[in-house]
Amino acid sequence: MRSLAVLVLALAGLTACAPRDTGDHPAVPPVATGAPIINPAWTSCETAAAQTVAGPDALELPRLPADFTPAAVVVCDEPIQPRADGGEDVVQRERRGTDVAALTAALRLPDQPRTTSACTMDLPGIAWFAVLDAGGRWLRPGVATDACGKLRIEARQAVERLELTTVRTRVLREMTSSAAASTGCQMAWADMVGAVTADLGSIDYAKRPVDAPKGQVRLCLYRVEPAEQGSGKPRGDFDRGGALAEERWTPLRAKLLAAGPPSPCTAHASRFALFLRPDGTGGTVYAELDGCRRLFFDTMAGGALRQGDQALAEEIERAV
Incomplete structure (x- = not known):
């Protein structure tokens, strides 16, 4: 799941304003006007930024003032960091650099004239960054727009190519526990039995044929908190798991x-x-271990529901 999110962000960062045959335009945030907020002294990513994930919000910030000369840059982001025990954490990382000539030039670029042609519907983001002057003052500058009203690629590339040194990291949350990592199970997974039975619609899952994977499989057990039970797509939190020969x-x-x-x-x-x-x-294959104890078989041919029982649920519990 996380790899998909990273891939989507990566593709968004590389996509330029290319025509498509719909004639649609993306919903671009309004461009800010006025003077930016110049802060007297940098503290840390933790205190300067409530959220440091890449996004298009630089479109909404006032541009770099003509009388502000960047001498350094701070980039704050939230990568996934592996641990020695096999688990993973999401951390807030603070990196600094002083070679800011290319970034400064990109920040001085004007908006490009807006095209009347079609644009893609993506809205590429840029890492959270701030520039500091020789006196230590800092600000978050806005970025000029391209012909489609998106962040100019020159600024995105300038940030990506910065030579930075990590000066601070702090753990925000656990992404994968050591126990989940050792079993190959994800930390969270949706209960598709609950999701399917919450909205059966016109599909009769009971009449569909069933199938299940062959060979060695991985068995992962999940807990569903009371607040998630009965929701449209109940979230399960990893309990335990392992390989079944x-x-x-x-x-x-x-x-x-x-x-x-x-x-x-x-x-x-x-x-x-x-x-x-x-x-x-x-x-x-999904199996409810309590409640209705239903089974859901999810294959390339489609999904199918069946009925389990307590004995089957207990056997599954004993398998890992």
Whole structure:
């Protein structure tokens, strides 16, 4: 999931204003006017920025004043940092640099004339950064717009190419626990049984054929907090998990596939299991461990619901 978010940001950063056949234009934030706020002395990313993720908000900031000469730059971001125990944390990182000539030139660029042609609907962001003058004063400058009203690519590239030294990091939150990392399970996963049964619509999942991955699989158990139970897509938090060898998975797989149609039930599960292959192929199987104890088979052919029972739930619990 996080790799997808990184990929989306990376692609957004590389996309220029190219025509598309819809004629649509992106919703661009308004450009700020007036003088920027010049702060007397830099403290830290923690105190200067409430949120330091890349975004398009530099479009809304006043531009670099003519009488402010940058001598240094601070870039604040929130990368994922691995730990020695195998887990991962999201950290706030503060980096500094003094080679700011290219960035200053990019910040002095004017807005480009707005095109009447079509633009892509993406809105590329830029890292949170501030510039400091020789006296230590700092400000967050705005960035000029391109022909589509987006951040000029020259400024985005100037920030990306800065030579920076990390001066401070602090942990914001845990991304992956050591226990989850050792099992290959994600820290959070949606309970798709709850999601599907919350909005069945016109699809009769009970009549669809079932299938499950073969060979070795990974079994991950998740807890669903009361506030999430009954929501449109209940979030599950990692409890425990591990690999199931083929000889252990095969008889359990047969019992799952032999389950009958789901029974009428409105209870919400507080625990569920997820079966999937380490490489992600072959589909996934979800099993509620309490509540209605339903099963959901999610394959390339579509999803199907079946009915489990307490004995099957207990066997799944004992498997890891």
